Amino acid sequence: MKDLSTLSERQRSILRYMEKHLAEHGFPPTIRQIGEATGINSTSVVNYNLNKLVQAGYLSRSSHVARGLRLVKPLQGEKKSRAAVQVSHGPRVYLIGQIYASEPVPVPEDYYYDENDLIDVTTTMLAGADPSEAYALRVCGDSMIDAMVREGDIVILRRQQTANNGDMVAVWLEDRSETTLKYFYREGDRVRLQPAHPLMEPIYVNPAYCRIEGKVLSIIRQLH
Template sequence: MDLSDTQHRLLAYLREHIARHGYPPSQMEIARAFGFRQNRSARHHLEVLAQAGLIELATGRARGIRLTGPGTAGTPGDGLLQVPLLGRVAAGQPIGSDPEVRRELTLDPSLFRLRPDYLLEVEGDSMILDAILPGDLIGVHRTPQARHGQTVVARIEGELTVKRLDTGGAEGNGGHLRLLPRNPAYAPIEIDARIVDFAIEGLFAGLVRPG
């Protein structure tokens, strides 16, 4: 199927947007970027790209666009990931968990060192020396186990935080642990896992920085 100049530019725009933000644009954003007066003009061009086998469109979703054609970003054979954004995590003092799914993002697997099970929005600046900034969306690989020095999402008395894990020689789940910030303005969080409600929720898998 022959594509118009607008449709070629739209395909390039979709690829660039997903590579930069980790998720596709909405039809409203497409209309604004291309100067369309109505969203249905954006929908028409998207449907042409879908008929050409270059994208897939999911019904009932504001950002339900998935790249499928040649040049699609992602790990060969894996395709793009659909990852739920569940809520917030503190990079500072722990904050209450917010487990409801806010939305799903379509993401390139190459953004992550581990496969993310979900995303959390970072609140606070205690991890800035590890380039984890307020507003970043961090991928979390769900696991109850972690090694010394790994960056983890931990639950302390029902509240979540992202920090580096310092086991201090503790064995298993018992003993004394510390959660280390990566900002000298913050003190480590001291944990006695024998008496505090504490759990590792998962490992930091990578991040997406909204534009």
Template sequence: MLTKKQLDLLEFIHKRVQRDGVPPSFDEMKAALDLRSKSGIHRLITGLEERGFIRRLAHRARAIEVVRLPESLGGEPTTGFSPRVIQGDKPSGARPANTNSVTASAVDLPMMGRIAAGVPIEAISHVENQVAVPSQMLSSSGDHYALEVRGDSMIDAGINDGDVVVIRETAAADDGDIVVALVEDHEATLKRFFRRSGAIALEAANPAYETRVLPEHKVKVQGKLVGLIRTY
């Protein structure tokens, strides 16, 4: 999964290669993405290379080859989790208190507050308001709720600061699932879930954050991610 900046850069490189037969210079990339320094472009290029979207060729100027494209740019589908994203306006206020009422193929879910995609924050247990979610985003069984994401530790999974994640309530998870995890009964966080020899690893989708490995009894799964809503 790519961040927005990585996707923008990949699209810019791809279009320039198609038009000119050679990739753009780092200065052109920096200007196109409105970045202040080339170091930011270096980080984006490295991220694209690590994820297998581009390849840098040694001993050649502007030696960047586009290996593959994501689906959003016309590439072939890939396996793994890909959040279903609904883009729209932020709600201006609380919605009616009729949780799970269906109107025009939308379901009102309780907005339970904020969840940390970064350092865990205090556990969330109260309803702040309601948010309308397309019914097709929800699983056929189980209750659902919504949380507003705070932090950037899941950006490589396509989950940005300020997104609203849609969660299906469950206490079970498989390796690789993105879950709401309750840590030591008082901290809640959004991370990928893995079992490791009697312990639980909560893994970020951002190399700037370390994986937390905790005894199994200190981690309780509160739900699994089924989609997200991006607001502007």
């Protein structure tokens, strides 16, 4: 089997694109997509180079079928994540709505599925929760500064209506008509809700008016 050094630069870029497309889409690219991505103007030149990659042992092909390419051996010797060689994505959860300080927390029961709302997460963010148990909300407004979250942040939660001490929870406070994200502590017959910001004071609430809607698993801030 030939090694990497005999591949042309075009062939290496085809393999890189193949890996990238598999990682991003979960299925292989078409010959035309490969051509567009690698600057090859002709489907027959892409076809020629794909056959070279088959001969070199990097790909296998099924003929006369759409996307009939399989990555047999990923490109090596280059600095890249290993995930690129996988067929499918990591876990994804539904972004079911926005969380406002002045409105009740959206919950999964009221949500209608839309594939466009799926967002990528990582296994670590789910903290052991199954993706089907978790969901995401986008923060609106800057009224949750005390939770160290700001407008646009995405909060990953698991649906639950009880909490253990130390859990960060999304709660709707009925007597205040307010949603907040805070650390939950049961103290006697009161609940202490502790802000994430170390310099801010907790609030104490009557558990009867404290409706826990979910436990916060992770927070994501994207700066672009």
